[in-house]
Amino acid sequence: MSVSQPVRPPRRRAPRNSLNPDRILDAAVLLLDRDGPEAFTMRALAEQLGVGTMAVYSYFKGKDEINDAVAQRLLDTIELPPGGSADPGSELREVCRGVYRLFTEHPSALQLLTLRAVRGDDAIIVIDRMLGLLRRTGLAPDEAARAHIVLMQYTVGSALWRIRRERALCEEGARERLRAKLDALPAGRYPALAALAPELMCAQGEGTALYEAGLDAMLRGLLPVR
Template sequence: MPATQPVSPQRRRAPRNTLNPDRILRAAVGLLDREGAAAFTMRALAEELGVGTMAVYSHFRNKEEITDAVTERLLDTIELPPGGCADPRAELREVCRGVYRLFTEHPSALQLLTVRPLRGDDAIAVIDRMLGLLHRTGLSRSEAAGAHVALMQFTVGAALWTTRRARALSEEGVRDRVRAKLAALPPERYPAVVSLAPELLCAHDDTGGQYERGLDALLDGLLGGVAAAGA
């Protein structure tokens, strides 16, 4: 009697006529967040959707068109505070927090915005709001532009740190290995690290709180001269 051949798993196909641009973009966001921009291909997206690759091409011309649409969709989720706040610093802080939340909740947005030119009305709206608020605080035109760049550099860097650390720590046993390595350090060579190891671990775990404290310190530094002049 011939041996039974193993049955290869069949890809679950999507029901006929259910594919649409919205469903494609939702799948693209999930795939990008999970696998990263480097692994994002039209074939991988089609497999995620359970359809043939040509079915995706019937809605989008190429991968670049999909990534542009994903970027615009994600930027649209930034919760900008209502305009006209009496305190432009507080409003600016909320805009920065909204950008940070987007980048940490959707690592794909961070990757796409750092490897492709900025485009789309939603991206420009965020920049426009930040520049307008900085100018309202009393900064000069050049100071407002420089402060905007500094805030975005800090926010992007903090989000990148947070997302990469979260991915690294998702591996089982990593936290214990980090603690063991810190405990094994010779104090005569690394006195500060050994002494402050418990506090350092707590600070690393409080990424959101650290971002907000750093943001407040940066805003105080950028706007401190304006406040002093006003006083």
């Protein structure tokens, strides 16, 4: 007795002559954020677009070229504040917030920017702006360099933490299971954790506000008192 194979739904074809580089990159960003760079293939991209794989090759030589173009496009989304304000600390805060938004809104961005040789100078512009602002606050060269690295480590780390926590807690019942696990902790063995379990659960959902509170604290500690 033969077993019938599941019928795959037909691929929805894109309208004729509707393909263009922008549309390809839009689909690539969606796939990269959803599945990650490791799972990204030209075939998956073509299926997302509703075209044959060779149609994508008409615009891009291959996956590496698309990854480079996506990385550049994502960098372009960082909104830098107008320069020249009387408060370099506030400008610096806005630059950090822009980098944080990039990595939380596009989880693939960090890995792409780490692995790809991005063309253009968008990443360099961000670094240069941060260093210039740190020097304008009155920090010495070595202090400005260290402060830049500290701020980037905090910003990138906070974005990764938020992405991974949200993914872990988005499963049905995940928050309830975590709360039950915290409630079940023996207070005699974990007194601080058991006592602060409600506050920890509330802080899980603060997201950007939590990052900004930490950023403000770091800026107060790093920058000279004016």
